[in-house]
Amino acid sequence: MTKRELIEKTLAGVPTGRVAVSPLVCGAARGLVGASYKEWSTDASLCGESFVRAAELLDMDCVTLLVDLSIECAAWGQGVIFPENEAARPDYSKKIIKTPGNYAKIKRVDWKSSDRMRFYADLCGYVVKKIGVSVPVFAFVFGPLGTLSMCRGQEDLFMDMYDCPEKVKAASHEIALTLAEYAGALCDTGVDGVMLDTLFASGSIMSKEMWEDAEGGDALLIARAIREKGKKVLVHNCGKRVYFDSQIKYMNPDAISFLYPPDDCDGFDECREKYGGSVTLIGCVPPTYAVMGSDEEWSEICRSQIKSLSGGRFILSTGCEYPAGADLNRARLMVDAARRA
Amino acid sequence: MSDNQAFGVLEELSRAVMRGNAETAESLTKEAIESGLKAEVILKDGLLASMAAVGVKFKNNEVFVPEVLVAARAMNRAMAVLKPLLVGEKALSGGKVVIGTVKGDLHDIGKNLVKIMFESKGISVVDLGVSVPAERFIEAAISERASIICCSALLTSTMYEMKNVVEEAKKAGLRDKVKIMVGGAPINSDFCKEVGADYYSPDAQSAAEKAAEILGI
Numbered sequence: 001m002t003k004r005e006l007i008e009k010t011l012a013g014v015p016t017g018r019v020a021v022s023p024l025v026c027g028a029a030r031g032l033v034g035a036s037y038k039e040w041s042t043d044a045s046l047c048g049e050s051f052v053r054a055a056e057l058l059d060m061d062c063v064t065l066l067v068d069l070s071i072e073c074a075a076w077g078q079g080v081i082f083p084e085n086e087a088a089r090p091d092y093s094k095k096i097i098k099t100p101g102n103y104a105k106i107k108r109v110d111w112k113s114s115d116r117m118r119f120y121a122d123l124c125g126y127v128v129k130k131i132g133v134s135v136p137v138f139a140f141v142f143g144p145l146g147t148l149s150m151c152r153g154q155e156d157l158f159m160d161m162y163d164c165p166e167k168v169k170a171a172s173h174e175i176a177l178t179l180a181e182y183a184g185a186l187c188d189t190g191v192d193g194v195m196l197d198t199l200f201a202s203g204s205i206m207s208k209e210m211w212e213d214a215e216g217g218d219a220l221l222i223a224r225a226i227r228e229k230g231k232k233v234l235v236h237n238c239g240k241r242v243y244f245d246s247q248i249k250y251m252n253p254d255a256i257s258f259l260y261p262p263d264d265c266d267g268f269d270e271c272r273e274k275y276g277g278s279v280t281l282i283g284c285v286p287p288t289y290a291v292m293g294s295d296e297e298w299s300e301i302c303r304s305q306i307k308s309l310s311g312g313r314f315i316l317s318t319g320c321e322y323p324a325g326a327d328l329n330r331a332r333l334m335v336d337a338a339r340r341a
Numbered sequence: 342m343s344d345n346q347a348f349g350v351l352e353e354l355s356r357a358v359m360r361g362n363a364e365t366a367e368s369l370t371k372e373a374i375e376s377g378l379k380a381e382v383i384l385k386d387g388l389l390a391s392m393a394a395v396g397v398k399f400k401n402n403e404v405f406v407p408e409v410l411v412a413a414r415a416m417n418r419a420m421a422v423l424k425p426l427l428v429g430e431k432a433l434s435g436g437k438v439v440i441g442t443v444k445g446d447l448h449d450i451g452k453n454l455v456k457i458m459f460e461s462k463g464i465s466v467v468d469l470g471v472s473v474p475a476e477r478f479i480e481a482a483i484s485e486r487a488s489i490i491c492c493s494a495l496l497t498s499t500m501y502e503m504k505n506v507v508e509e510a511k512k513a514g515l516r517d518k519v520k521i522m523v524g525g526a527p528i529n530s531d532f533c534k535e536v537g538a539d540y541y542s543p544d545a546q547s548a549a550e551k552a553a554e555i556l557g558i
Contacts, residue, residue, distance in 0.1 A: 086498065089447070155410060155450055158406055158407040159407065159410050159414065161407055162411050163411075203402055203405070204406075205405060205406050206406060206407055207405050210405070241402065263402075286527075286529070288497055288500070288527040288528070288529060291501070292531065292532055292535050293531065324497075324498050325497070326497070
């Protein structure tokens with residue numbers, strides 16, 4: 001069975017007899033091309049080549065192209081800092097939404113006018129061209145509310161959701177319109193699907209009702225744009241007590257990438273029982289362990305996750321980004337654990 | 342105003358804080374002062390008690406980050422009215438904690454939530470901000486005579502700075518005098534043990550409860 005067949009069958013819920021595996025190796029791959037974080041975050045070919053080499057070196061069954069969470073916000077003029085050896089991030093000393101009145105500045109934009117979005121589309125195109133025939137490739141998009149938080153700061157955004165929710169929602173909707181078009185364009189690069197990060201749909205952040213009201217409809221809009229291109233919709237959320245039910249209700253994703261059990265499950269076993277038949281579960285090895293403990297302890301955690309979550313639709317992965325400073329050997333051990341399962 | 346009426350104002354004040362209504366909290370604090378209630382009583386029974394209740398609800402997943410933030414904002418607005426009437430930091434004498442996000446890490450929302458929960462328990466907090474070098478934690482703990490150092494990190498790339506804080510505390514001869522607490526998204530109890538810290542807390546309210554226990558509050 002080819003990697004493509006394995007992933008397509010896994011996402012479709014067809015038994016494969018194999019555990020698919022794809023550690024979320026992103027910034028950690030930059031060493032494979034000798035790039036600084038800054039170079040890696042701005043040069044699409046260099047970044048793309050690092051993902052290609054990581055996929056080949058680690059023998060991954062699919063690749064998700066997560067670079068950083070500030071790709072999207074730059075389209076609205078939010079300044080971004082590119083440290084040499086850390087992930088790019090918004091310059092919060094120059095937030096473009098300084099007051100609630102500034103939400104009105106956020107309007108739908110042409111994604112092609114954004115250097116960072118164009119960089120990202122080029123990255124997708126590069127990786128698809130190099131390995132897309134044999135290895136499924138998934139793009140990654142930060143959701144509208146998360147993108148808005150990059151322009152306002154999380155604390156202020158959360159308080160604004162109390163003080164002036166309509167202003168927040170209006171701005172978030174404008175972003176969603178842009179992201180829907182952008183996600184569609186990413187699909188046109190040939191990726192197999194788009195993983196949407198709905199970070200705030202989690203009990204560690206806000207109530208289910210608040211998330212559904214603020215972002216549910218916009219998440220639906222973006223998911224629909226992806227599906228209209230005939231591509232897969234994946235969701236990522238590494239918060240605690242994630243709202244699987246809400247995200248399924250609005251996006252009906254093919255897969256959910258997560259780190260902790262959802263809010264309505266006591267553990268991973270219950271999660272598999274409840275959701276493993278209807279949506280592909282991606283995870284949930286804590287990335288922290290990639291930089292601590294022994295190799296054997298890491299492999300045991302991987303085996304334990306396989307035991308808990310396989311049997312339904314499942315791809316073994318880290319529940320969030322594989323640490324950018326970690327040796328790739330642990331990622332390789334994760335792949336080995338899946339192959340031996 | 343009778344005693345009953347005065348305590349009625351305190352109850353209303355508590356409700357205003359819990360609902361995050363800053364303007365009402367401010368005006369009720371003024372009303373409570375005018376009614377003759379002591380500032381310490383207003384602080385303890387009106388503000389800190391309500392924030393502590395919010396903390397418990399947060400831990401029990403009954404309220405979430407936005408609710409905690411607006412409640413803290415309401416409490417701070419009321420505190421601004423009350424502060425000139427409080428003698429020194431008499432009412433906040435439950436011990437002192439130095440807190441910060443470790444070097445290289447600019448995330449502060451988790452650290453700020455912990456600070457809110459600490460203050461709701463009457464613990465004085467010295468907030469060192471974000472990207473705090475290990476040496477700075479130690480200098481502050483010494484100069485502020487803090488009993489606890491709290492380190493926050495959101496990134497796997499920065500979390501090992503916590504080990505440096507532990508090492509610096511040892512070098513400064515402080516290790517048996519202060520407790521070191523760690524927390525943040527990538528942190529867990531295994532990591533806490535590995536770096537030699539004393540306590541890991543999975544959420545802000547648990548951190549405050551542990552700190553209160555350490556400080557004997």
